[in-house]
Amino acid sequence: MSVSSPKTKAPKGGKLTAKAITRRNTIHGLGFIAPNFIGFIFLILVPVLVLFYIANTKWSAFGDPKWTGLLNWRRLFKDDVFRAAFVNTIVYSVVHIPLTLAIAFALAVLLNSKLKFRSFFRTVAFFPYVTSIVAAAQVWNMLFDAKSGVINQFLGLFTDNPPAWLGSTTWAMPAVIIVATWREVGYYMILLLAGLQTIPTELYEASSIDGANGWKQFWKITVPCMRPTLFFVLVTLTIGSFKILDLTLVMTNGGPGTATLVLAQYVYRVAFERSDFGYASTVSLTLFALCMVVTLIQFWYNNRKEK
Amino acid sequence: MTAATVDFTALAGKGANPANRPSTSDIPWNKQKTSPLKIVGTVIGYLGMLCLTIFMVLPFVWMFLAAVKPNNEVFMVPFKWLPSVWHWENYINIWTDSNMLTWLGNTVFFAFCVTFLQVFTGSFAAYGFSKIKFPGRNVLFLIYIATMAVPWQAYMIPQYKILSSIHLTDTRWSIILLQAFGAFGVFMMKQFYDTIPEELSEAARLDGLSEWGIYRRIVLPLSGPSIAALGIITFTNTWNDYMGPLMYLRSPSLQTIQLGLKTFISQNSANYAMVMTGSVMSVLPILIVFLIGQKQFVEGIATSGMKG
Numbered sequence: 001m002s003v004s005s006p007k008t009k010a011p012k013g014g015k016l017t018a019k020a021i022t023r024r025n026t027i028h029g030l031g032f033i034a035p036n037f038i039g040f041i042f043l044i045l046v047p048v049l050v051l052f053y054i055a056n057t058k059w060s061a062f063g064d065p066k067w068t069g070l071l072n073w074r075r076l077f078k079d080d081v082f083r084a085a086f087v088n089t090i091v092y093s094v095v096h097i098p099l100t101l102a103i104a105f106a107l108a109v110l111l112n113s114k115l116k117f118r119s120f121f122r123t124v125a126f127f128p129y130v131t132s133i134v135a136a137a138q139v140w141n142m143l144f145d146a147k148s149g150v151i152n153q154f155l156g157l158f159t160d161n162p163p164a165w166l167g168s169t170t171w172a173m174p175a176v177i178i179v180a181t182w183r184e185v186g187y188y189m190i191l192l193l194a195g196l197q198t199i200p201t202e203l204y205e206a207s208s209i210d211g212a213n214g215w216k217q218f219w220k221i222t223v224p225c226m227r228p229t230l231f232f233v234l235v236t237l238t239i240g241s242f243k244i245l246d247l248t249l250v251m252t253n254g255g256p257g258t259a260t261l262v263l264a265q266y267v268y269r270v271a272f273e274r275s276d277f278g279y280a281s282t283v284s285l286t287l288f289a290l291c292m293v294v295t296l297i298q299f300w301y302n303n304r305k306e307k
Numbered sequence: 308m309t310a311a312t313v314d315f316t317a318l319a320g321k322g323a324n325p326a327n328r329p330s331t332s333d334i335p336w337n338k339q340k341t342s343p344l345k346i347v348g349t350v351i352g353y354l355g356m357l358c359l360t361i362f363m364v365l366p367f368v369w370m371f372l373a374a375v376k377p378n379n380e381v382f383m384v385p386f387k388w389l390p391s392v393w394h395w396e397n398y399i400n401i402w403t404d405s406n407m408l409t410w411l412g413n414t415v416f417f418a419f420c421v422t423f424l425q426v427f428t429g430s431f432a433a434y435g436f437s438k439i440k441f442p443g444r445n446v447l448f449l450i451y452i453a454t455m456a457v458p459w460q461a462y463m464i465p466q467y468k469i470l471s472s473i474h475l476t477d478t479r480w481s482i483i484l485l486q487a488f489g490a491f492g493v494f495m496m497k498q499f500y501d502t503i504p505e506e507l508s509e510a511a512r513l514d515g516l517s518e519w520g521i522y523r524r525i526v527l528p529l530s531g532p533s534i535a536a537l538g539i540i541t542f543t544n545t546w547n548d549y550m551g552p553l554m555y556l557r558s559p560s561l562q563t564i565q566l567g568l569k570t571f572i573s574q575n576s577a578n579y580a581m582v583m584t585g586s587v588m589s590v591l592p593i594l595i596v597f598l599i600g601q602k603q604f605v606e607g608i609a610t611s612g613m614k615g
């Protein structure tokens with residue numbers, strides 16, 4: 001820090017010691033940060049820290065939390081609904097992540113080419129992302145209608161036995177994944193496109209002079225150059241998949257049975273339908289831990305790369 | 308946070324100016340014969356684009372058409388795209404059949420308040436983090452960044468308990484406070500302020516401008532595009548937020564469009580056309596906002612790589 005450099009001298013020309021300048025800068029700096037920071041502390045930082053305490057307490061709708069030690073955790077391990085929610089979250093992520101990544105990457109490559117209509121296409125692909133969950137879920141629910149929905153009428157042309165989608169325990173999750181992919185693909189497409197556009201065109205030109213075709217260029221130039229972006233997108237996508245909540249809440253409400261119940265929705269259910277805030281926090285903490293693992297992997301990867 | 312550092316001018320350049328950069332192959336005498344493989348590739352490209360456009364757009368088309376269909380045609384077998392009678396009056400009836408005006412009014416109010424607070428406090432704090440050097444600055448910023456990785460879903464319960472302990476649930480304040488102080492805004496604005504050369508603020512400091520003056524007269528006027536980006540992203544997020552209002556708002560007079568629409572859907576589940584009309588009403592304003600501010604929106608996302 002160059003606090004004592006003449007550049008940061010006091011404006012009025014009076015000589016200030018380094019200490020005084022540091023003090024003045026601290027006051028000014030904190031002053032600028034304060035309006036946001038105060039809100040941030042109360043609404044985000046404190047809740048995050050308090051979570052660790054509440055997760056080990058019993059806290060119903062009224063009264064204060066009572067410390068129960070590891071009781072909640074013992075309950076967690078025996079809780080079948082929790083296990084179902086955990087498995088569903090993982091299943092959702094395992095299918096949703098590669099699907100979204102593959103489509104988003106393909107779209108980004110298309111948009112980075114010289115095809116016509118691509119700016120129109122970029123706009124269109126982004127529409128679902130700015131659409132509200134409630135409206136989107138309602139439209140898709142109607143499209144997925146087992147008897148007279150558009151999708152099953154279309155599938156009925158090929159098969160006599162189209163899936164019952166949201167009414168069936170096997171097909172509800174695929175339906176949710178389709179909608180989630182439809183909604184998010186445009187967002188990740190933009191991130192990947194930003195990455196693609198940092199690749200110098202000279203690389204492609206040089207390689208095409210050397211006789212490399214598009215397919216080879218894709219694997220030998222695009223993918224290696226995109227590794228940092230791809231990794232970042234993967235992390236964002238993974239955390240985004242783990243924390244999915246409003247889509248399943250509106251589309252299926254976790255049903256049928258627990259077929260589409262995910263972790264975040266189980267948190268919501270335990271807290272607001274059973275007023276069991278202590279145990280809900282315990283479930284929250286596992287969601288927290290899940291996301292932290294992904295973030296730590298990201299840190300580890302970035303550090304390793306910098307070495 | 309690798310992509311966060313992606314230079315968005317690349318995207319802006321391409322996005323804003325679709326004219327292709329001249330490359331060596333564009334010069335006539337350099338032109339190679341187009342190989343059949345390339346033609347196949349182009350065809351596949353267009354086909355892929357067409358298929359995905361259909362996948363993206365059809366639900367919207369269906370929604371807009373269903374909104375003006377007679378109710379019994381929404382789920383007709385075999386289904387028809389176009390209504391036999393166009394019921395445009397659905398768009399008039401929705402105002403009397405539901406509390407649409409209240410919902411829209413509340414949502415617009417929340418969206419403006421949150422956007423204003425987020426942009427104002429966010430750019431303020433970003434200036435502190437980016438342009439003023441003081442001990443502890445990096446630690447504070449690290450705390451911001453660290454909490455960005457924590458999903459809201461994980462701390463929504465303690466947050467709810469804190470806000471309800473000071474009796475803010477079911478008030479307008481709950482939604483405003485909930486959305487306005489995200490680390491996202493600070494992070495995004497700091498990304499931008501870091502690109503403003505240090506010399507500019509240093510020179511102003513030498514000329515005797517106060518920190519507030521530098522922020523007000525130099526940094527703020529330069530940050531129009533990024534403020535627009537943050538503003539439009541925050542506006543959209545607040546407009547589309549469903550979980551916040553669902554958890555905090557009970558009184559019908561405070562309901563937002565998302566919450567109101569959900570209530571409307573459950574009360575009129577058989578009135579398909581009307582439900583779709585309501586859905587269109589909830590989507591259309593934000594689609595228009597998006598179309599107007601598309602450039603800023605997309606650039607903002609590409610720069611920060613994160614949403615709220």
